[in-house]
Amino acid sequence: MLYANDLACVKGDRPLFRGLNLQVAPGAMLRVAGPNGYGKTSLLRILCGLALPESGEIRWNDVPINRDRETFHRALLYLGHAAALNDLLTPLENLRFSCAAGGDKVDEDICIDALVRIGLAEQLDLPARVLSQGQRRRVGLARLFLGTRRKLWVLDEPFTALDVAAVADLAATLSDHCAAGGMVVLTTHQDAPFAKPPAVLNLAEVAW
Numbered sequence: 067m068l069y070a071n072d073l074a075c076v077k078g079d080r081p082l083f084r085g086l087n088l089q090v091a092p093g094a095m096l097r098v099a100g101p102n103g104y105g106k107t108s109l110l111r112i113l114c115g116l117a118l119p120e121s122g123e124i125r126w127n128d129v130p131i132n133r134d135r136e137t138f139h140r141a142l143l144y145l146g147h148a149a150a151l152n153d154l155l156t157p158l159e160n161l162r163f164s165c166a167a168g169g170d171k172v173d174e175d176i177c178i179d180a181l182v183r184i185g186l187a188e189q190l191d192l193p194a195r196v197l198s199q200g201q202r203r204r205v206g207l208a209r210l211f212l213g214t215r216r217k218l219w220v221l222d223e224p225f226t227a228l229d230v231a232a233v234a235d236l237a238a239t240l241s242d243h244c245a246a247g248g249m250v251v252l253t254t255h256q257d258a259p260f261a262k263p264p265a266v267l268n269l270a271e272v273a274w
């Protein structure tokens with residue numbers, strides 16, 4: 067279970083939100099909504115422990131995330147809104163690198179299957195610099211198809227630059243993850259065909 071209690075966030079000299087509470091239980095999906103610049107990305111980074119809130123606390127299974135970072139990070143998969151790829155490496159090399167950096171031991175065959183599943187069969191051996199925006203996005207998203215048992219997926223605009231079929235496939239994957247007891251927190255400006263509509267947290271309602 068992920069809890070956030072009474073979070074406040076200031077960026078530079080700009081107050082963004084305060085009094086923000088949330089909880090995400092196993093099986094749940096939460097969509098963080100709000101206009102541009104209201105702090106969606108900032109909130110996701112705070113929830114992952116990548117940035118500190120001005121005040122408030124985040125707990126994972128009742129333990130503050132800064133007290134046992136290792137356990138929390140083993141349960142967490144965070145994908146930011148920009149695909150962090152090395153342009154000189156192929157999609158396969160990038161995927162294997164991000165798994166290794168995240169401490170996931172994944173066989174090459176499983177990585178290849180994930181890249182094929184996400185529609186990159188023809189691009190396996192190309193350097194990432196020649197990929198389209200949608201293909202770059204897919205390399206990052208391939209981590210969701212690896213079957214690693216990370217319970218909490220935090221995804222910043224995962225549908226950006228994907229075509230209709232890829233949006234449907236990803237929405238089904240996120241729904242399946244929740245149906246299997248996983249948790250998803252995401253931002254998106256577009257509707258996606260989830261099996262169940264996610265709960266919505268609108269940052270406009272907690273704007274400072």
Ligand SMILES: Nc1ncnc2c1ncn2[C@@H]1O[C@H](COP(=O)(O)OP(=O)(O)OP(=O)(O)O)[C@@H](O)[C@H]1O
Nearest residue numbers: 077078079080100101102103104105106107108109
């Ligand atoms: N380090 C920083 N210093 C100053 N301002 C910042 C900093 N980081 C973010 N901001 C500002 O904080 C605000 C919130 O940014 P954030 O990226 O969290 O918004 P968002 O809701 O995700 O926006 P979008 O819908 O456009 O992706 C923006 O006005 C942004 O310019």
